[in-house]
Amino acid sequence: MKQDASRRKTLAIGLLIAAIVFTALGLAVGSEGFSLAQLRTDLAGDDASLILGQIRAPRTLGALLVGALLGLAGAISQGLFRNPLADPYLLGSAAGASLGVVMVLAAGSASGYAISLVSAQLVARVGLVTAAFFGALIGVTLTLLLARGAQHTLRLLLAGVVVGVVLSAITELLAATSADALRGKQAFMLGSTGFLGWPSVTLLAAGLCVALPVARVLSRTLDALTLGEDSAATLGLPLQKIRATLVLVLAACTGLAVSQAGLVAFVGLAAPHLVRRFAPSTHGYRVLMSAAAGGVLLLGADVLARGLIAPQELPVGVVTAFLGGGYLLWLLHRRNFA
Amino acid sequence: MTLRAENLRVVLGDRTVLHDVSCAFEPGWTAIVGPNGAGKSTLLRALAGLLKQASGRITLHGKPLADYAANERGKAIAWLAQQGETTGDLTARETVHLGRLPHIGLLGGPTARDEAIVDAALAATESTDWQHRRLHQLSGGERQRVLLSRALAAESPVLLLDEPTTHLDPPHQVALARLFRRLATTHTVITVLHDLPLAVQADRLLVMRDGVVAGHAESNDVALHVALVEAFDRAIAVIPATAPSKHPAVSLRLDD
Numbered sequence: 001m002k003q004d005a006s007r008r009k010t011l012a013i014g015l016l017i018a019a020i021v022f023t024a025l026g027l028a029v030g031s032e033g034f035s036l037a038q039l040r041t042d043l044a045g046d047d048a049s050l051i052l053g054q055i056r057a058p059r060t061l062g063a064l065l066v067g068a069l070l071g072l073a074g075a076i077s078q079g080l081f082r083n084p085l086a087d088p089y090l091l092g093s094a095a096g097a098s099l100g101v102v103m104v105l106a107a108g109s110a111s112g113y114a115i116s117l118v119s120a121q122l123v124a125r126v127g128l129v130t131a132a133f134f135g136a137l138i139g140v141t142l143t144l145l146l147a148r149g150a151q152h153t154l155r156l157l158l159a160g161v162v163v164g165v166v167l168s169a170i171t172e173l174l175a176a177t178s179a180d181a182l183r184g185k186q187a188f189m190l191g192s193t194g195f196l197g198w199p200s201v202t203l204l205a206a207g208l209c210v211a212l213p214v215a216r217v218l219s220r221t222l223d224a225l226t227l228g229e230d231s232a233a234t235l236g237l238p239l240q241k242i243r244a245t246l247v248l249v250l251a252a253c254t255g256l257a258v259s260q261a262g263l264v265a266f267v268g269l270a271a272p273h274l275v276r277r278f279a280p281s282t283h284g285y286r287v288l289m290s291a292a293a294g295g296v297l298l299l300g301a302d303v304l305a306r307g308l309i310a311p312q313e314l315p316v317g318v319v320t321a322f323l324g325g326g327y328l329l330w331l332l333h334r335r336n337f338a
Numbered sequence: 339m340t341l342r343a344e345n346l347r348v349v350l351g352d353r354t355v356l357h358d359v360s361c362a363f364e365p366g367w368t369a370i371v372g373p374n375g376a377g378k379s380t381l382l383r384a385l386a387g388l389l390k391q392a393s394g395r396i397t398l399h400g401k402p403l404a405d406y407a408a409n410e411r412g413k414a415i416a417w418l419a420q421q422g423e424t425t426g427d428l429t430a431r432e433t434v435h436l437g438r439l440p441h442i443g444l445l446g447g448p449t450a451r452d453e454a455i456v457d458a459a460l461a462a463t464e465s466t467d468w469q470h471r472r473l474h475q476l477s478g479g480e481r482q483r484v485l486l487s488r489a490l491a492a493e494s495p496v497l498l499l500d501e502p503t504t505h506l507d508p509p510h511q512v513a514l515a516r517l518f519r520r521l522a523t524t525h526t527v528i529t530v531l532h533d534l535p536l537a538v539q540a541d542r543l544l545v546m547r548d549g550v551v552a553g554h555a556e557s558n559d560v561a562l563h564v565a566l567v568e569a570f571d572r573a574i575a576v577i578p579a580t581a582p583s584k585h586p587a588v589s590l591r592l593d594d
Contacts, residue, residue: 226426236412236440280427
């Protein structure tokens with residue numbers, strides 16, 4: 001028991017230190033890679049407030065917040081579906097967001113108004129973010145309609161797979177009709193923190209401030225679900241309403257994160273998994289620490305993506321996929337995958 | 339507290355599993371028995387409010403179960419699932435604490451009284467020694483006892499237990515039967531049991547066959563013994579009790 005408490009404390013302190021270190025690195029790393037000399041020049045230059053205040057700071061904070069939302073969504077997803085391999089993208093949110101983005105890109109291309117994911121125009125940015133967010137919500141709504149609610153886990157999971165396949169097929173069809181949409185779709189699928197500005201940070205922080213306390217309060221329901229559906233239903237909780245609320249929180253977290261940074265792979269899967277392996281606990285602790293671990297993972301991956309081959313940047317989704325894939329391979333190697 | 343089923347009909351898929359079942363349960367220990375597919379677990383799940391019935395109703399203390407708020411129902415009826423499937427990383431003690439959820443709710447925290455009740459529930463099933471171990475680190479029998487402690491921790495006047503002695507060795511089966519007898523003086527304990535020698539130790543037996551009640555009486559009732567033997571296609575023999583305070587015995591009939 002003491003060992004458990006000690007591990008939980010160690011993990012919390014470790015994540016806090018990692019968050020501070022990665023935040024500092026995120027502010028420091030620029031086109032020269034990890035260079036203290038370049039950082040001094042940047043700080044002394046006329047563009048210091050632009051480079052640090054308007055580009056690196058929101059990007060760093062944004063990466064932390066996107067990762068936290070995905071980590072939180074992953075912990076909810078794994079608890080709700082009672083499966084350590086459940087991914088927050090399972091309910092059709094990822095496919096819906098992709099379709100939303102590709103629809104805007106294809107519509108822009110068809111009307112002769114070229115939009116790209118790195119477009120600086122406010123209208124284009126707002127349009128893409130809105131389309132991704134509502135696409136994600138529509139994907140989840142379709143899944144809920146097909147599953148006739150959120151009360152049957154397996155039906156929900158199957159409906160999510162069906163909606164994902166159908167929406168992805170429509171996305172592919174649209175992308176095939178427009179070169180702009182195809183390019184945009186590819187960039188979106190890889191994920192990027194390059195689009196994150198202060199408006200994104202505000203939106204992401206607001207979302208996390210609502211989702212995290214709600215998930216924490218409802219986390220005992222996830223504990224109850226570990227005993228099976230029937231047992232959880234007899235523990236005096238309005239299970240169906242709570243499950244529907246958790247599905248909405250899951251959809252909102254995923255939709256918000258995806259709309260700001262594209263489909264960042266593996267963070268939502270790996271963060272709660274890492275927390276569970278290092279410090280097994282109730283869901284109350286797990287949802288909080290999964291958010292922290294998700295933030296640290298994505299920020300760490302973003303720092304690597306920006307610094308490894310500077311001045312070029314790797315798509316952050318590629319880095320998280322390598323790290324996440326490596327982690328899963330390591331787990332398989334240890335044959336302790338549960 | 340009386341739990342009553344009135345003209346209960348339950349359909350699962352395209353199969354009617356319970357046909358017009360009526361029965362009432364008063365404080366005491368009732369064992370529901372019957373061959374495979376007779377509808378025992380379905381009746382227990384329906385009594386717990388876990389199944390939507392096609393017709394009929396279930397009442398608790400005269401009030402329809404459907405009219406109870408979720409937390410009131412959770413306080414009144416404790417449930418132990420068949421096979422006790424579990425996932426996750428909860429310790430035995432954290433699991434037993436879940437039994438207090440109907441009383442504490444999502445926002446409250448456990449009080450000293452809740453902790454004392456959890457201690458007592460763990461002690462009742464002799465699970466105190468491994469209270470800090472995780473459920474997936476326990477044997478099937480140990481886990482089953484912890485899950486039973488979770489049901490006891492709810493302090494509900496009605497206990498619905500689906501095969502609570504699964505995975506248990508004979509000493510612990512006997513210990514549980516004694517516990518049920520103790521509880522039965524103040525609680526309504528309803529258990530589905532496959533183990534007939536253990537089931538006949540209950541105060542009353544409810545015999546199910548093909549989705550109907552074939553008999554429901556005190557375990558010493560001779561007419562009930564006939565229904566019991568018939569329900570199991572004469573594969574068993576019931577040896578009547580030697581005294582009114584004793585219980586009958588059951589043996590398998592291996593001879594043709």
